[in-house]
Amino acid sequence: MMIPLLKAELFKLFRESKTWYAVAAVLLIEFIILIAAYFQGATILELLLDNLRQSFYFEGTLLNGNLLLYIILNSLWFNLPLILMIVSSALITEEYKNGTLKTLMLQAVSKRKLMLAKYLTSAIFTLLMLLLLMASTFVLAYGIFGSGDLVVYLGTLNFFPAEEAFKRILMAFASGTLSMLFFTTVSVTLGILLKEPAKTWIASAFFLILSSLLLKADFGLGSMERFFFAKLTNSWQRFFDYELQLQEILIDNIALTVYTFLVALGGMYLFTKQDVG
Amino acid sequence: MLNAIKLSKSYKSGKVLDAVSIALEPGKISGLLGRNGAGKTTLFKILCGLVTPDSGEVHIASKQAKPIGAVIEEPGLYPYLNAYENLKLFAQIQAAPADRTSLENYLTQVGLPLDRKDPVRNFSMGMKQRLGIAIALLNAPDMLILDEPFSGLDPTGVASLIQLIKTLAQQNIAILVSSHLMAELQKSCDYLYVIDQGKIVNEGPTQTLLNALISVYTLTGTAIEKAQSLQPYVLHAETNTVTINCEHVPISAVLRSTLEEGYEVHSCVPNISLEQLIIPLNA
Numbered sequence A: 001m002m003i004p005l006l007k008a009e010l011f012k013l014f015r016e017s018k019t020w021y022a023v024a025a026v027l028l029i030e031f032i033i034l035i036a037a038y039f040q041g042a043t044i045l046e047l048l049l050d051n052l053r054q055s056f057y058f059e060g061t062l063l064n065g066n067l068l069l070y071i072i073l074n075s076l077w078f079n080l081p082l083i084l085m086i087v088s089s090a091l092i093t094e095e096y097k098n099g100t101l102k103t104l105m106l107q108a109v110s111k112r113k114l115m116l117a118k119y120l121t122s123a124i125f126t127l128l129m130l131l132l133l134m135a136s137t138f139v140l141a142y143g144i145f146g147s148g149d150l151v152v153y154l155g156t157l158n159f160f161p162a163e164e165a166f167k168r169i170l171m172a173f174a175s176g177t178l179s180m181l182f183f184t185t186v187s188v189t190l191g192i193l194l195k196e197p198a199k200t201w202i203a204s205a206f207f208l209i210l211s212s213l214l215l216k217a218d219f220g221l222g223s224m225e226r227f228f229f230a231k232l233t234n235s236w237q238r239f240f241d242y243e244l245q246l247q248e249i250l251i252d253n254i255a256l257t258v259y260t261f262l263v264a265l266g267g268m269y270l271f272t273k274q275d276v277g
Numbered sequence B: 001m002l003n004a005i006k007l008s009k010s011y012k013s014g015k016v017l018d019a020v021s022i023a024l025e026p027g028k029i030s031g032l033l034g035r036n037g038a039g040k041t042t043l044f045k046i047l048c049g050l051v052t053p054d055s056g057e058v059h060i061a062s063k064q065a066k067p068i069g070a071v072i073e074e075p076g077l078y079p080y081l082n083a084y085e086n087l088k089l090f091a092q093i094q095a096a097p098a099d100r101t102s103l104e105n106y107l108t109q110v111g112l113p114l115d116r117k118d119p120v121r122n123f124s125m126g127m128k129q130r131l132g133i134a135i136a137l138l139n140a141p142d143m144l145i146l147d148e149p150f151s152g153l154d155p156t157g158v159a160s161l162i163q164l165i166k167t168l169a170q171q172n173i174a175i176l177v178s179s180h181l182m183a184e185l186q187k188s189c190d191y192l193y194v195i196d197q198g199k200i201v202n203e204g205p206t207q208t209l210l211n212a213l214i215s216v217y218t219l220t221g222t223a224i225e226k227a228q229s230l231q232p233y234v235l236h237a238e239t240n241t242v243t244i245n246c247e248h249v250p251i252s253a254v255l256r257s258t259l260e261e262g263y264e265v266h267s268c269v270p271n272i273s274l275e276q277l278i279i280p281l282n283a
Helices: A002-015 A017-053 A065-076 A079-098 A100-105 A111-145 A162-194 A197-215 A222-227 A235-240 A246-273 B040-047 B083-093 B100-109 B125-137 B155-170 B182-188 B206-213 B228-233 B251-260 B274-278
Strands: A150-153 A157-160 B002-011 B014-024 B029-033 B055-060 B068-071 B143-147 B174-179 B191-196 B199-205 B216-220 B234-238 B241-245 B267-271
Touching: A002 A079, A002 A111, A002 B083, A017 A065, A017 A079, A017 A111, A065 A079, A065 A111, A065 A150, A065 A162, A065 A235, A079 A100, A079 A111, A079 A162, A079 A197, A100 A111, A100 B083, A111 A162, A111 A246, A150 A162, A157 A162, A162 A197, A162 A235, A162 A246, A222 A246, A235 A246, B002 B040, B014 B029, B014 B040, B014 B055, B014 B174, B014 B199, B029 B040, B029 B155, B029 B182, B040 B055, B040 B068, B040 B143, B040 B174, B068 B125, B083 B100, B083 B125, B100 B125, B125 B143, B125 B155, B155 B174, B155 B182, B174 B182, B182 B206, B191 B206, B191 B274, B199 B206, B199 B274, B206 B274, B216 B251, B228 B234, B228 B241, B228 B251
Parallel strands: B029 B174, B029 B191, B068 B143, B143 B174
Antiparallel strands: A150 A157, B002 B014, B002 B055, B191 B199, B216 B241, B216 B267, B234 B241
């Protein structure tokens, strides 16, 4: 029963025009960043690194594919999760809006399985979008700008040789995917709670902003503080610290995955307990 | 086949259902008549398992994977899919036959054209109702529950939907139809429940119930307004038409007197309002 439900959810998702608008929006943002970098990137980079050039010698151009990949990776902060949350929450809110959830629940279908299919669909869509973003950026960024050393400013300027930069970008994409899965799972659960599309979009955007705000907050929880969900959603950024704390990042990613499962389980519990209609 | 016993449900706004009991039998069409807000939809949602009652029980004797097929309020359809795609999607998720022949049979059964390929957002309410019924019939349920299926339909649509409901009942499906319009239920139902403020206030075989409550009739016939035998009962008279109230005399006796007087009666239409039906028979 799960496979037909999952197939049906994916079929509906890809027949909805808003899904394709979301895909187009993500690709358009990527394209605009690349165009802006092509025409203005070198000038901005020169301004930023002018002082350093008096003390250091840089080999090759710093406006390269790796830097562009890093810039596009930064869309994981807000615009990409927001778009993904809007599409994911619609998996449930559109059913409420069109009255199709009632029709679904009037068939021989289990509530728990239906909701599980929706969470899985949201996860599959998120993975596909990240893959698309990663693949298209790799092709375009390397195709237009070539490879080279990566310079990143995270409180201090960190330099990574081209090969090391590529590895770290790949790992950051993988870790960022877990953050995106967390946000989209939250948005589906918000959809179950709020039912209306517009309310859910606002709540999703609010959750995203709140997570960003709480990222820098200090709750005085000592070593436990790092396991607060908001602190876990930016693990991907830590791949660009000069000293790579791989084990800590891995633990944080596992913790975030546990949060994701808990949010999904909570959503499924709520849905099965709720009346429909 | 279905026995609902003393169902009650309250929301913050107050009690919506108060100890409602109903029964459905195979091949019979039952009607649930009541004003808007009387509790019809809540009762249907409880019968279909969408809403949990505060108290009471629903017993269903069925071996089907889907014992009840239903269309509650407006049919919920995916507006961006066409009729066939909607039907196929709902069939696939519940492992009902989803091959082209089976699905086209469902569409034909409810009288939907097979050549409409456009999204259902373009469909009329009547066509959406029919597709809703086709989806409800997937997986061969023993019972069919239709909530206000006549709303938004033109007279032709109402007539053909009544015909469809009767055809389905002939296939031994137990049917429960709700409406706030009496004429439609009168034409289609074998048994009638009247619900008001969350309570079943009257019930019985449709004709018996109506006969017990109807006292106003509209008669037409050539110069019938001049018939002396009708004068004690006349409420309203026009050329060739009179409306009479014969509360304490059987209509058959009144008609006999009129015929004996030499007037021809071309038609005799009972007039009954929902308000009359809401008054309990034993009150």
